[in-house]
Amino acid sequence: MDVMNKPNVTVIGLGQMGAALADAFLSAGHPTTVWNRTPGKADALVARGAVRAATVAEAVAASELVVVCVLDHPAVRELLAPVAESLRGRVLVNLTSGSPEQARAEAEWAAAHGIGYLDGGIMTTPPGVGDSANMILYAGSPELLAAHRATLEVLGDPVDLGPDAGLASLYDAGLLGLMWSVFGGWLHATALAGADGVAAKEFTAVANRWLKTVSWFLSTYAEQIDAGEYPGSDATIDIQVATIGHLLEAGEARGIDGRLPRLHLELMREAAAAGHGGDSYARLVEIFRGE
Known part of the structure; x- marks a missing residue:
């Protein structure tokens, strides 16, 4: 795809993970608009070519695809509820960690406002974002994921879990439990051998x-x-x-x-x-x- 024709993307939330997401979009040549409650967190990304939005409304208006990665689901709703009408007809990709029940509630809220919705689970740490060897789990509309796969795959390998918006969070929780169990067993075994x-x-x-x-x-x-x-x-x-x-x-x-x-x-x-x-x-x- 020609860099000049790559779709615009908005990233809301520039903690370590959100900044890594925005950086991956920029590295792949996507025009990227960013917003964070503390504007200074966008400085490094703006220096690389990102556009700093002054408000959430401005950030949402800049792109068809809006990616949000903030502290928790209540923060997502706090930020986006006031701009629900501006989000109508756009696609919201929520990569904020939460429970399956919270993800399903966000999907219902989005549907009620005419917003396309995908919920995601990032199965790596910030340094791993952008590496196709790492998975990002998506749940929600398979049609939306297919339509935006070329954009989202710059973040990691997109894994489609189907239409139930709660499954990405459910898999995320289960896989983290598996990880901690493996870590625990390995640490015990390493101590034993050591x-x-x-x-x-x-x-x-x-x-x-x-x-x-x-x-x-x-x-x-x-x-x-x-x-x-x-x-x-x-x-x-x-x-x-x-x-x-x-x-x-x-x-x-x-x-x-x-x-x-x-x-x-x-x-x-x-x-x-x-x-x-x-x-x-x-x-x-x-x-x-x-x-």
Whole structure:
């Protein structure tokens, strides 16, 4: 696409993430209008060619595609409710973190005012914005995402989650939980190996290979969860209860905090006590569901 023909984009909110979004649009050659409650935060972007809007209304009027990334959803509504009529007929891309319920409420508000709406989850930190290896999740109108994909893909790989506007926030929350669980397990394992003098970098090189196998398990277990059947053909819960004992013993011998593996053991014992010891680890999903 010719740079001169690239569509205008407005970015409202210039915290670390909002500034990174605006920077990515500028780097891709999009005429970019920016607004922030503290005008000085736009200085570096203006120096690179962005247009500083004096008001939110001015920012909204500058572009068909309006991207907002502020502190929370109440802040989104506070900023945009007064300019709802100016937003009519435009597309609002809300990349503000929030709950699925908040995202659905914003989608309803936008629809009531004739505003196209996409809700998004940015699955990277600000330095990763603009890298196609990183995902940005979108939920809302698939037609709007398709129409603006060429513009939005400069921020990262756009992943379409479908018309339910709450799904980007839901996936975001779940994936962050997965991330923290992986971090916790890795830190515990690194502390364990480090107690015997293994450098974190050395251990992690092997751990990264192991995570590829773990990824295979996730795909296999996902099929079991969807089917509601948990054959223990790979490794039963009973076997894993015995195996985790080795981890706990090694940790105790080295003075490593064992709260995390003990939580896993507690969950597995609960499933076994309910008569599911011969099932796969995926059976534990029903404990999280409260079933």
